[in-house]
Amino acid sequence: MTDFITVDPAQPSAPGKGDVVLEVRDLSVDFGVDKKWVPAAIRLNYEVRAGEVLAIVGESGSGKSASSMALLGLLPSNSRVSGSVKLAGKELLGGSEANIRAVRGKDVAVIFQEPMTALNPVYTVGAQIVETIRLHNEVSPDQARERALRMLELVELPDPEKAFRSYPHQLSGGQRQRAMIAQSLSCDPKLLIADEPTTALDVTVQAEILDLMRNLRNKLDSAIVLITHDMGVVADLADRIAVMRRGVIVETGTAAEIFHNPKHEYTKALLDAVPHLGQGGEADGDVDVTAALAAATQADLEAIPHEELLRRERANAAALAAAAETAKPQGDPVLELTDVAIEYPKQGRVPAFRAVEGANLAIYPGQVVGLVGESGSGKTTIGRAAVGLLPVAAGTMKVVGQDISAAKRNGRQLHEMRRHVGMVFQDPSSSLNPRLPIGESIGEPMFLAGVAKGAELQTRIEALLDQVELPRNYRNRYPHELSGGQKQRVGIARALSLKPKLMVADEPTSALDVSVQAKVLELFQNLQKELGFACLFVTHDLAVVDVLADRICVMQRGRIVEQGSRDQILRNPQEPYTQRLLAAVPLPDPEKQRERRELRAQLLSGAS
Amino acid sequence: MATYILKRFLQLIPVFLGATLLVYFLVFSLPGDPIVALFGDKPVNEAVAAKLRAQYHLDQPFWIQYLLYLKSIFTFDLGQDFSGRPIAAVLGEVFPVTARLAIMALIFEAVFGIIFGLIAGLRKGKLFDATVLVASLIVIGIPIFVLGFLLQFTIGVQLGWAKPTVSSAATVQDLILPAIVLGLGSFAYVLRLTRTSVIENMNADYVRTATAKGLSRFRVVRVHILRNSLIPVITFLGADLGSLMGGAIVTEGIFNVPGVGNRLYRAVLSGEGPTVVSIVTVLVLIYCLSNLLVDLLYAWLDPRIRYDS
Numbered sequence: 001m002t003d004f005i006t007v008d009p010a011q012p013s014a015p016g017k018g019d020v021v022l023e024v025r026d027l028s029v030d031f032g033v034d035k036k037w038v039p040a041a042i043r044l045n046y047e048v049r050a051g052e053v054l055a056i057v058g059e060s061g062s063g064k065s066a067s068s069m070a071l072l073g074l075l076p077s078n079s080r081v082s083g084s085v086k087l088a089g090k091e092l093l094g095g096s097e098a099n100i101r102a103v104r105g106k107d108v109a110v111i112f113q114e115p116m117t118a119l120n121p122v123y124t125v126g127a128q129i130v131e132t133i134r135l136h137n138e139v140s141p142d143q144a145r146e147r148a149l150r151m152l153e154l155v156e157l158p159d160p161e162k163a164f165r166s167y168p169h170q171l172s173g174g175q176r177q178r179a180m181i182a183q184s185l186s187c188d189p190k191l192l193i194a195d196e197p198t199t200a201l202d203v204t205v206q207a208e209i210l211d212l213m214r215n216l217r218n219k220l221d222s223a224i225v226l227i228t229h230d231m232g233v234v235a236d237l238a239d240r241i242a243v244m245r246r247g248v249i250v251e252t253g254t255a256a257e258i259f260h261n262p263k264h265e266y267t268k269a270l271l272d273a274v275p276h277l278g279q280g281g282e283a284d285g286d287v288d289v290t291a292a293l294a295a296a297t298q299a300d301l302e303a304i305p306h307e308e309l310l311r312r313e314r315a316n317a318a319a320l321a322a323a324a325e326t327a328k329p330q331g332d333p334v335l336e337l338t339d340v341a342i343e344y345p346k347q348g349r350v351p352a353f354r355a356v357e358g359a360n361l362a363i364y365p366g367q368v369v370g371l372v373g374e375s376g377s378g379k380t381t382i383g384r385a386a387v388g389l390l391p392v393a394a395g396t397m398k399v400v401g402q403d404i405s406a407a408k409r410n411g412r413q414l415h416e417m418r419r420h421v422g423m424v425f426q427d428p429s430s431s432l433n434p435r436l437p438i439g440e441s442i443g444e445p446m447f448l449a450g451v452a453k454g455a456e457l458q459t460r461i462e463a464l465l466d467q468v469e470l471p472r473n474y475r476n477r478y479p480h481e482l483s484g485g486q487k488q489r490v491g492i493a494r495a496l497s498l499k500p501k502l503m504v505a506d507e508p509t510s511a512l513d514v515s516v517q518a519k520v521l522e523l524f525q526n527l528q529k530e531l532g533f534a535c536l537f538v539t540h541d542l543a544v545v546d547v548l549a550d551r552i553c554v555m556q557r558g559r560i561v562e563q564g565s566r567d568q569i570l571r572n573p574q575e576p577y578t579q580r581l582l583a584a585v586p587l588p589d590p591e592k593q594r595e596r597r598e599l600r601a602q603l604l605s606g607a608s
Numbered sequence: 609m610a611t612y613i614l615k616r617f618l619q620l621i622p623v624f625l626g627a628t629l630l631v632y633f634l635v636f637s638l639p640g641d642p643i644v645a646l647f648g649d650k651p652v653n654e655a656v657a658a659k660l661r662a663q664y665h666l667d668q669p670f671w672i673q674y675l676l677y678l679k680s681i682f683t684f685d686l687g688q689d690f691s692g693r694p695i696a697a698v699l700g701e702v703f704p705v706t707a708r709l710a711i712m713a714l715i716f717e718a719v720f721g722i723i724f725g726l727i728a729g730l731r732k733g734k735l736f737d738a739t740v741l742v743a744s745l746i747v748i749g750i751p752i753f754v755l756g757f758l759l760q761f762t763i764g765v766q767l768g769w770a771k772p773t774v775s776s777a778a779t780v781q782d783l784i785l786p787a788i789v790l791g792l793g794s795f796a797y798v799l800r801l802t803r804t805s806v807i808e809n810m811n812a813d814y815v816r817t818a819t820a821k822g823l824s825r826f827r828v829v830r831v832h833i834l835r836n837s838l839i840p841v842i843t844f845l846g847a848d849l850g851s852l853m854g855g856a857i858v859t860e861g862i863f864n865v866p867g868v869g870n871r872l873y874r875a876v877l878s879g880e881g882p883t884v885v886s887i888v889t890v891l892v893l894i895y896c897l898s899n900l901l902v903d904l905l906y907a908w909l910d911p912r913i914r915y916d917s
Contacts, residue, residue: 072820101824104819106822110817110820117812117814118813118817119814121814121836122835131821169911
């Protein structure tokens with residue numbers, strides 16, 4: 001191992017100025033499927049220097065993960081890898097198993113996407129980190145333990161001793177990801193591969209982990225390969241970017257080049273598809289959230305000149321005033337919650353759990369209300385209760401004029417009510433019956449409600465397929481023959497089939513790639529305008545409600561902490577939680593993200 | 609944890625009462641008169657028959673008989689079987705034999721089932737895997753009495769590798785062949801369960817993490833895959849211990865093992881209510897205790913399971 005170039009920690013490294021740590025030449029990856037080689041990555045070339053973050057960006061199926069796992073030989077056995085991967089000048093591919101094993105975990109460490117499942121559930125966090133340390137270093141158990149504790153401290157876990165003794169399930173998602181990072185850094189790797197490290201996390205937790213990774217990068221001088229689909233994360237962390245599509249790197253460049261002057265069509269399309277929450281662009285209605293937050297908290301930012309900030313704040317206030325003059329809602333509310341509490345009923349010895357408390361909310365005809373919050377905030381619970389899937393424990397809930405708070409489970413009243421309510425679910429793959437052709441899935445609600453039969457039913461199904469812009473001949477296809485976006489279109493068509501007055505959409509686009517998400521959201525928006533249904537749109541993604549919603553409700557720990565029109569919430573957030581949530585959303589623009597980051601730091605220090 | 613164990617022990621009380629009542633009722637409802645059967649082909653002497661009936665309380669109604677039986681249990685005097693021997697002594701004689709047999713069978717199926725299952729799972733789709741899968745299907749498909757006679761004849765009689773029958777002492781050596789026969793069916797299940805579980809865990813994210821840490825294949829399998837894969841297998845094995853104890857009737861018959869199954873079979877035939885109920889009750893208790901043991905093992909293997917709320 002002595003022939004490795006050692007990085008001098010005393011030398012401060014400007015990004016891209018360090019030695020080349022990883023050099024990838026003509027790397028190709030193929031997977032054997034049905035006795036044919038299907039390429040996943042084709043002749044990739046890139047290098048990463050010490051202290052530099054290279055982001056590999058792409059949508060699902062672009063080969064970004066497969067090519068990165070190939071660096072360490074972590075692909076399944078039906079794969080074939082060719083080309084050259086040099087780590088500090090030493091070839092990694094084609095060597096013996098023992099060779100690559102000595103590199104894994106020591107010189108190259110990996111952080112995986114799902115902190116939930118990436119740690120072994122039956123061993124303590126400490127034991128797993130100690131295992132790594134002792135594998136690559138000749139140290140006593142006590143020394144390894146000490147080092148593990150230091151690593152846990154380094155990743156800013158509040159109580160390293162306790163984290164050391166904890167099993168993965170006893171930690172929160174963010175803590176688990178910190179433990180994972182501690183483990184991967186425990187042998188001072190030259191190269192860190194982070195495979196979607198924040199994708200599974202809530203946005204505020206994601207911001208914390210990104211902060212941590214930025215700090216560590218400065219401290220440790222490792223090279224980092226960041227694999228992600230999230231342009232906001234890229235803007236926050238990356239020095240250089242490689243954009244991948246269908247196995248090929250279509251464009252590489254510095255972060256500034258890619259974001260401000262994308263050359264390739266695909267890069268442009270990808271950047272356009274990213275819903276940029278309040279980036280403050282020129283387009284009408286774009287919200288400058290940074291200015292809004294700065295105004296609401298009277299913050300002063302180093303990244304923006306004072307005059308400039310004031311100008312942006314004034315523009316923001318003017319836009320808010322203009323928005324206030326838009327039409328007031330008309331008619332009776334389609335969904336009305338008054339002091340509603342919702343409980344998950346007692347199950348055996350597990351006591352009832354109150355997931356929502358004191359919720360007040362009204363949706364008027366034709367209105368889209370975005371219900372935002374992080375995991376466990378109770379947003380999905382409200383959505384489920386609105387279609388009668390969960391009982392109302394207190395307060396009154398009126399759906400399409402009927403009070404369903406006291407309705408019997410599976411009783412006639414709910415049955416009647418559900419004819420006026422459509423629901424779109426999060427995971428399009430599992431919410432369609434795999435054994436029904438999609439035409440039948442779409443037609444089933446109409447058939448069951450007795451609305452249409454025979455030839456008339458077929459006509460209606462075709463009309464619905466037209467509406468969601470799917471070819472009519474798709475009706476006989478099965479769900480597995482469709483892509484994710486197409487499946488979600490089917491889900492929307494099914495929800496529309498009874499011409500609902502209220503639509504409950506539960507994270508309908510969160511499982512989709514950004515470019516697909518953009519198209520599905522556009523379709524949804526057009527359908528909503530055309531058909532005029534009211535909609536409760538449940539999501540964790542503030543950028544999505546920014547696009548869609550007339551009103552926004554922010555939920556935290558089972559309570560609606562703030563609600564108002566889209567412009568009130570985004571341009572003038574009052575509650576500290578709303579402000580924190582807005583500040584945590586990374587912007588797909590490195591400069592704007594720097595402003596946002598500074599603002600977030602001020603918000604957090606002001607709060608503590 | 610202590611509260612949990614105590615709770616589980618308290619749960620044994622209704623199980624015990626229910627099991628004894630149910631079994632007692634079933635034996636009571638058996639057709640035929642056991643006392644008449646005792647006389648065999650000889651003419652029935654009414655005076656003797658009446659005396660015997662009184663001695664075994666067979667002239668009393670069902671509830672009285674049951675309560676008398678319960679009383680006998682709590683005074684630790686289980687009474688006598690029809691040949692006049694104390695039932696307690698009979699239990700003390702047959703249970704150690706069957707326990708030995710069952711534990712040997714359990715060790716056999718656990719060790720070989722897990723090893724074969726692990727290898728088959730790791731080499732999914734390869735020749736070894738396919739062979740073992742087909743073989744396990746055959747083992748599951750053939751009735752145990754056919755397998756028993758087959759092995760007894762080939763291995764015991766023709767090849768002479770093991771004793772074809774069991775002596776009255778029923779030593780460990782005597783019991784090797786019967787234990788294999790008894791454990792074969794469950795061996796196939798353990799193998800398949802381990803295989804499925806290993807295949808599932810091999811693709812788990814934490815196994816990829818372990819590999820990415822630089823661990824050797826062997827250590828990944830031993831430390832990270834095996835323990836997680838054993839969780840469902842242990843559940844099966846624990847429940848199986850109870851079945852092996854009570855389900856050895858056929859095997860014990862084939863190899864003439866002087867154990868629980870043999871004695872229970874004879875007692876059922878001759879309608880000896882107290883003997884049947886005593887044996888079955890002990891079996892039920894063993895079943896409950898082995899299940900408790902499994903639950904404790906479960907919590908030890910999988911830290912996510914905690915019984916204290």
